[in-house]
Amino acid sequence: MPALKPTDFYATVRWIGRVPLEGDSIVAIPQDHMDLSFDGPVGERHAGRTRPSCSRVTTQYTRGTEIANVRQLSVLSSEELAAIAADMTLEEIDPVWLGASLVIEGIPEFTLVPPSSRLQGPDGVTLVLDMENRPCHLPAREIEKIHPGKGKAFKSAAVHRRGVTAWVERPGRLALGDRLRLHIPDQPVWSHLESVRA
Secondary structure (H helix, E strand, C coil): CCCEEEEEEEEEEEEEEECCCCCCCCCCEEECEEEEECCEECCCCCCCCEEECCHHHCCCCCCCCEEECCCCEEEEEHHHHHHHHHHCCCCCCCHHHHCCCEEEECCCCHHHCCCCCEEECCCCCEEEEEEECCCCHHHHHHHHHHCCCCHHHHHHHCCCCCCEEEEEEECEEEECCCEEEEEEECCCCCCCHHHHHC
16 A cells, blocks of 8 residues: 555755855855755755754764765755745845745745655656754844844744755656655554644
């Protein structure tokens, strides 16, 4: 029996970015397509089968421990970016400032889709959505450069709207305008979830 259920939710790719290999800035460069291997986006800083652990997993590993790379991509939604911008009283949030890989449109509350969901593209390229990408100070720093006095508002405005991290399950190519179908794990919510989060 299949463990993943295709849904009637579809997303359209509205923006594609690449964080260059060189340098240490998170700023992304807009692209019209993205080639994906099992290592992630080709020619992108976050690509690779493994990565050093970061602040998101310090309760599991000492920072810098080599772990599997489930953060090959950063995927956000245009609807949530618009909500962040509105809360920050900005006209828009440029995905460039967030080091985004993809911005999609069409899935409500995208950041909160179940972990292990898939987005599947027209050629079969498939991304596994790992988990919520928590807001951090790096985008705030980039926003502050462009809009002085606004950067510090990013973290609170982006809570549960920052998108998700993802990794490549099946290689392929994504291009602007591609339509992606959401597949979700076919399992109930763990009944102890709220008690362990408390």
